[in-house]
Amino acid sequence: MSICGLLVNGTTGEGLSLNVQERKQLAEEWLCQGKDKLDHVIIHVGALSLAESQELARHAAAVGATGIAVLAPFFFKPTNKDELIAFLQKVASEAPAVPFYYYHIPPLTAVKIRVEELLDGITEQIPTFRGVKFSDTDLLDLAQCINKNEREQFTFLYGVDEQLLSALAIGADGAVGSTYNYLGQKNNLMLQAFAKPDLALARKYQFLTGEFLNFVTKLGFGVAQTKAVMTFVSGIPMGPPRLPLVDASEEFIIKAKAKLESIVWPDSD
Template identity: 30%
Template sequence: MKGIITALMVSYDQDGNLNEKGLREIIRYNVDVCKVDGLYVNGSTGENFMISTEEKKEIFRITKDEVKGQVPLIAQVGSVNLREAIDLAKYATDLGYDALSAVTPFYYKFNFNEIKHYYNSIINAVDNKMIIYSIPFLTGVNMSLDQFAELFENEKIIGVKFTAGDFYLLERMRKKFPEKLIYGGFDEMLLPATVLGIDGAIGSTFNVNGQRARQIFELGKQGKIEEAREIQHVTNDLISEILDNGLYQTIKEMLKEKGVDAGFCREPMEKLSEERIAKARSIAKNHL
């Protein structure tokens, strides 16, 4: 489960209902066009924290059915509701997902013992593997090197999706845990993370920019830093334009420009104005 892994986008219709046809088209675009190495399902990019348990299960089911073993699948099952997380972990494991992931529990400012209990409770309930999803700027949960080490004492916890800007901690983790999988989570910092020895990256912009991400990753691994840096510059120009226009909404409009029924975002995310839709389509024409 190394390499470039897309944080999978999900298609919803104008009323916010899951659009199965569109989801299948997004999956196919990622696998067939972007040529990614795997899919990370029901993460932030899939608008996971705004949908019901049953909708999450349906997304897991559709994705597994559409992929048919072509690439590895990681199921993000994390939730503030531990019972829901365990239920989703069992469901995804029964479907045959290659690994689980779970965001650190958030909102209530849980202490580390509670966080450790959360991870061990989820992964010990199933015959599967766990990848910690660390995203401090959204959860407010910052863990130290020693705390990661304590979590990694559970052999079923095999790695971390590291969506943080603390590259000193990233370097320390790489040195201390050579056997664990470390995934970069910031697409705009893929090259420096690659130089520090990550095993792969999980990102939202890979839904449209997966091929360039692979080039950056592979060139970085080969030590061809100048070449990789030029592609990172192009990628970051693209990312800047996407962020200025609205991250998830813009990626969906870019996918539509490529013939993919990517749908809309769930409320309370806003729908783009006609002007911003035109901007998104222009970004796609200029960069894809």
């Protein structure tokens, strides 16, 4: 596995803070820039408004997305599997030829319907269903999903970066996360070590990634701070976040940069 695709208009991309036209423009630009370079460009089309989500799904299909993803509505929330699937089905049906992924992120949506339960018979209602972006620490739920659905060949992409190695060990197919925007090379090396398998080396990479994330989390680490790290690592200005988020402080940037530079990675010994 390596970095071979991306998810557009997700959490780090502040997709839910953008209007519909902005989300369309970003989807189009990423599909243009990723042509012949990326294997997968999955467009997140989730919204609180079903009509907006359907509009974004139709647009993603029209401009050639390789997949669409939808998170659960998080103001008026579904309270059970059937309500959630009904919403997802209404969106998926607007892009009937595009692979569909459920974006499971209960820490932000507070929708805690277990994915294991959700997957039972889901292809009967959503024929295009292909997998889950699983952004939760409940590895028991993820393991049960993988164990029970091998014959369906669903794809499980893990979204809690500091626990990726644990997810890989129980069968996750890959990952989608913000950390890979600035530590992508290091995580590729971890994936290579895991595949050999050289678990001791893979653990070193995971522990060092966790060391950085643990440090910045104590300082207050969210989307705005992630954008700041991406900026000083890449040299590409990521711009300010949208309100109610505010820019990372200079103190945070100085401390985070110093911490990242202090880490001695196995490949640099």
